[in-house]
Amino acid sequence: MEKLIKMVETLKPMFEKVSNNIYLRAIRDGFVSCIPVILFSSLFILVACVPEIFDYKWPESISSVLWQAYNYSMGMLGILMVATIAKSLTDSINTKMPKLRQINDVSVMIVSIICLLLLAVAPVEGGISTEFMGTKGLLSAFVVAFTVPNIYKFFVKRNITIKLPDEVPHYIAQTFADLIPLSVAVLVYWIFGIVFKETTGMMFGAWVLEVFKPLFVAADGYIGVAIIYGAMAMFWFMGIHGPSIVEPAVTAIYIANIEANLQIVSNGGHAVNILTHPTSYFVATIGGTGATLMFCAMCAFIAKSKQLRAVGRASIIPVTFAVNEPILFGAPIVLNPVLFFPFILAPIFNVWIFKFFVDTLGMNSFTYILPWTTPAPIGLIIGTGFAKLAFVLAPLLLLVDAVLYYPFFRVYDAQLVEKEKAGIETEEETVTEAVENVGAPAVAAAELPQEEKRVLVLCASGATSSMLAKAITKGAEERHAPVESIAMAYGQHKDIITDFDLVVLAPQMASMYDELKTDCEAKGVKSATTSGREYVGLTRDPEKALDFALALMAH
Structure with missing residues (x-):
């Protein structure tokens, strides 16, 4: 086990470089900026759809108004994310640009929206189709958001711009400075969009969705979810925030799946897509990454070690709301060889059991998004539309996590008790000393x-x-x-x-x-x-x- 931990530690610098990747960070930052919109729209869908579970249907006039709020928020998510991702990437690029030659992030945001419309939105009689302005347009949004800032970078870095006399006010000069990269970006996507459609017979937005559909399906399988949630836990075990590395790569799948599940259920079908944000929040990471809620409860209520008992009692409330850094660093779990296996396996087993309930027992997957700090059992029940089997699944997952963690908890607790009896400094004492000598x-x-x-x-x-x-x-x-x-x-x-x-x-x-x-x-x-x-x-x-x-x- 010690050899395994040393091997994991040798990989840490490489994974830290991955976590610093400006493109992954741009996706993460863009999504974080759009979370209020996603939660806002989900609130209206909960109000619109949950009453139907209890055999009450809103009048058509009220239902249409509720869905309108959803369609003009979540239905525009692709537009919103192309702007926020492009801005985040621009900010990262600007940190390495000369201070007096910065890219105008507002201009980049505006141009990115225009380019997404040219690339993924088809004209129809009387206007344009909105199909790829929402979740279906996310992959196209990533392409645009990654390239437009780099087009600007090419021109701004080389000072290729329209130069005006010094007497012209700065804000007017800035408008003309943005004109060349703006024009090039729009022209590139305008021409590319036309040529691509003439060549393939499809808008790029529809084509890229079809190309990545096999990846979506593979990621939703037993092996796919094991890799995704096992990787999140592995990164966190090394002390690196795992979701910030893994989730940007699957954000498009998460959001597309939750939207697809909602549409399936609305049409009377069975929602089967597993990979969603609520799956991560309320199934894989019950009590935070590593599904640490039951381990924390053990520490708080049955540990014999003073250290684990103190850490558990101090951490139980934040861990209940999925903030588990106090137990990760306080126990500690990070780089603790005794707790390696349950920390990695608990999220994987949780998602596998959830998938079994959905695929085999016929339970609906998640159709609604709730704040990630919602206690997991509550989020699981509400997020699946009060599915009857969710009331069975929630306690079952807690039981499975308890069974996985218990033998390792007992071993670690016994080790600490022996140290405390021998008068050897424990982690809790080390924490106190660290605070006193900051x-x-x-x-x-x-x-x-x-x-x-x-x-x-x-x-x-x-x-x-x-x-x-x-x-x-x-x-x-x-x-x-x-x-x-x-x-x-x-x-x-x-x-x-x-x-x-x-x-x-x-x-x-x-x-x-x-x-x-x-x-x-x-x-x-x-x-x-x-x-x-x-x-x-x-x-x-x-x-x-x-x-x-x-x-x-x-x-």
Whole structure:
């Protein structure tokens, strides 16, 4: 087992490079920006469809209004994502461009929308078809969003532009500066779209969907879901945020499948598509990546080790809402050879059982998207439209996870008990020591800043980071310090860095720290990251969390 862990650790640098890939990050950032739209539209569908489960049907006038809200939000998702992905990619490209020669991200967003319409949307009598403006247009959106910023980069980097006299105001000059890359991008997609349709007889949007359909089917099989959810857990075991690497590659499948399932159920059919965001949220990752809810419950309520009992009780509430970094770094699970097998296998077994219920027992797969922080059993039941078998599946998955984790939990608990009896320092003591020695001198109450200070904490989704942000805020309130702290997902901070005095990066995103540090230094803002154990310790102690932030801002 030790050899296996060492082998896994040797692969970590390679996977960190993958996690830093600007194209995967652009998809992730684009999706994060569109999550409110997806949840908003799903709310209307829940209201429109769930009553039918209980044999109540809305009048046609009300039903059409509810579906209208869905069609003009989720039905435009391709348009929205091509713009947000293109902007994220442009922001990443701009970090390596000369400061006085930056790509106009607003122009890129506008042109990307135009190019997607040229590539994937067909004209019909009286207007245009909206079929590929929504989820069916996501693959085309990726193609456009990846290429348009690079077309701009080619011209802007070489300063190929229309130059106007110095007397012309900057905002007018910028308009003409964007004209050449704008024109080239639109012309390229206009000509390509025409030639492609004449050659193949299909719009590119429809063609690319057909080409990737076998991949969608393969990914939805037993082997496909095992690879996807096993990979997420493997990355997290190495301390790298797994979903941020894997999910961008399958986001198009997730969204297309949930839309297809909804249409199937609406037409009275059986929803069979397995790979969806709710499958990840409420089946594979019950209690967070690795399906750690039952392991955390064991730690909290039956562990004999002081360390596991303390970590479990401190983590059980956030883990219930799928925020499991406290148990991942506090137990720890990350790079812990004893817990390797259940951490990898529990998500895979969960999805396999779910697929069996759908394929063999006839249960509908997910048709509705709920916030990922919804407790898994509740999300499973509501997301499948209150399927009767979901009431059986939810407790069964918890039981399976408990059975998988229990023998390994007992071994690890016994190891820690022996260490505690022998007086050997445990992880819990190490956490405490780390908090007391955060690498910068503690700041006494008398040294509190006179002016208001702002701290931003970043992680992959804004959930883990909110724990430290709240701890800093609580510490500031207790000490009456003029310090405010908020949390965001990485990528959302780029335009507002100068609004903060300190930016802290959560440990699972440590591979992004070099980029963050460069961005912060360019704008005169302090930045920092932490180890997993140190981070967990800080989230538990508001006063130490405040001292940590103040010490960094003072240096």
